[in-house]
Amino acid sequence: MIKITDNARKELCEKLSIDDATLTFLGGGREDSDGTVFTYNEDSKKKVLKILAFSEDEKDKLQNLILRIKYANFLGENGIQIAYPLCNSNGNLFETSHDQNHYYAAYLMDYCDGKNPESSELTDELVYEWGKLTGKSHSITKSFQEKIEESKLGYEEELNFFTNWCKDTEIKTAWNQMHAVIKSFPRSKDDYGFIHNDNHQRNILVSGHDITLIDFDCSCRQFFVQDIITPAQGIMFDITGGMLSPFKEEERLKRFFDSFINGYETKNHLSDFWYQQIPLFLNYRRMLLFTCMQDWINTEPELKKNFKENILNPPKFQL
CATH class of the missing domain: 3.90.1200.10 (Aminoglycoside phosphotransferase (APH), C-terminal lobe)
Known part of the structure; x- marks a missing residue:
């Protein structure tokens, strides 16, 4: 996967009104991962931030991600028990950032308790x-x-x-x-x-x-x-x-x-x-x-x- 730069993470956090210094790494960030996931607290409630990166020639992947975000939100808002993207403080389901070589997208979810069953x-x-x-x-x-x-x-x-x-x-x-x-x-x-x-x-x-x-x-x-x-x-x-x-x-x-x-x-x-x-x-x-x-x-x-x-x-x- 494409590494999430510090600058991209900080810019996205600023757009999302999140204090970057309060993020705790949760998972992802590996070669076989699709993104990097963090947790943070908002109003005494644990939240999840997921950030993904795409190269300049992968705009179609960014568009696909946006559609998937809308789909998951649709299911969640219609009562399906899932971890789904939430509207942020700007009223958006996601925020994006862009540097010379990459596009970045970030969205927020509630943290869900539980474990993967064996x-x-x-x-x-x-x-x-x-x-x-x-x-x-x-x-x-x-x-x-x-x-x-x-x-x-x-x-x-x-x-x-x-x-x-x-x-x-x-x-x-x-x-x-x-x-x-x-x-x-x-x-x-x-x-x-x-x-x-x-x-x-x-x-x-x-x-x-x-x-x-x-x-x-x-x-x-x-x-x-x-x-x-x-x-x-x-x-x-x-x-x-x-x-x-x-x-x-x-x-x-x-x-x-x-x-x-x-x-x-x-x-x-x-x-x-x-x-x-x-x-x-x-x-x-x-x-x-x-x-x-x-x-x-x-x-x-x-x-x-x-x-x-x-x-x-x-x-x-x-x-």
């Missing part, structure tokens, strides 16, 4: 509530769909991005084949629209019985079923298999999906067609994670071999 902590009850929260967000997003600005945040742009990024010839071919299948799928407000699009357990906070959805920096127009598939990736890595290796506890994964979908369907309905596509979209997720981790995977030949085998010959799975 795979072993994903009980049927918790997964059911996670499904309800996801279903409710999809129900609400149907209203946002009509107000969306033009952007490059759709399923085709995501497919093209990962196909172009992928260095492995066989997996790149699999991406092209995936695109050929998915482009024929129906896209209506009942099954396609703005979603979180990275709805895994590291992007939820659990506090008691409450679940808060966080980090909307991958949100885009996608098939709703993607937000049902992604939650399972953690237990597939850690417990059930099916991601890097054949299934070890397939029934456990089925139970996970049963709990999640039962919760989801209390707030939003998807037709059976989409639940029948779960095996396909599970492979989409395998391909996406393989591509994201490809540089590291190339240093682990045995793991790469097994991962590719699971993608090119996906293990059978049916709810």
